[in-house]
Amino acid sequence: MQVKINGRVEQLAPCTIETLVRQRGLKPEALVVEHNLKIIQQALWSGIALREGDTLELLSFVGGG
């Protein structure tokens, strides 16, 4: 299936948000995920299966403020 991740269309095998984050080696503690224009709390990542045409934004925060 095709999913747009950070503006780029990518080919993915079926997976949940949590699986994708793990596969990509992203550190969940600083990562914010927007799925189809909605920010998804980390506790819900494992329950959301990605579908054809979905849009994801992945943002890893860096510290400082």
Place this chain on the structure above:
Amino acid sequence: MKIGIAGTGGIGSNVAVHLVRSGVRWLKLVDFDCLEPSNLNRQFYFHDQLGRYKAELLAENLARIAPDAQLEPAVLRLNAANIATVFKDCDAVVEGFDGRAEKKMLLEALASSGQMIVSASGVAGIGLDHIQTRRMGSCTIIGDFTTDVSTEPVYAPKVAIVAALMAHEILEKGGFYERNPK
């Protein structure tokens, strides 16, 4: 329009100054920390205020710009359990935390609240060329998105630029420029 400031350090204190100078008169200022000497290179505080709570100091300093402003300082540590309640009556919230995990916590906790959220990521170092704006849900995030405070020091100019862009976002979307045309 009431604006909440979550963390009144480099980002939070400087955003607040821009907001008050531009006509914002209702702010909630939340921080648990006291002013330290190392804060004075970029935060809106003064040497004779060292050791005191920053939330209260910021209210004092902003009142010197706008004595008519309604300023609500709160000395407390924000977390996932209390943050939505603390800022419940705010129309917009400024994320001014230092830590990555706290930044994420704020976005996840407030994303579905309908409030405007303005956040910072990447304010350390001296590089100004890659400061950009990203939007996620109701959140706007500004910074270079790569330079972490654990690897680079933080200086006034970059913090000031990011803070000014964050304040501008609120002023523009909140309609403050039209209301204060001078």
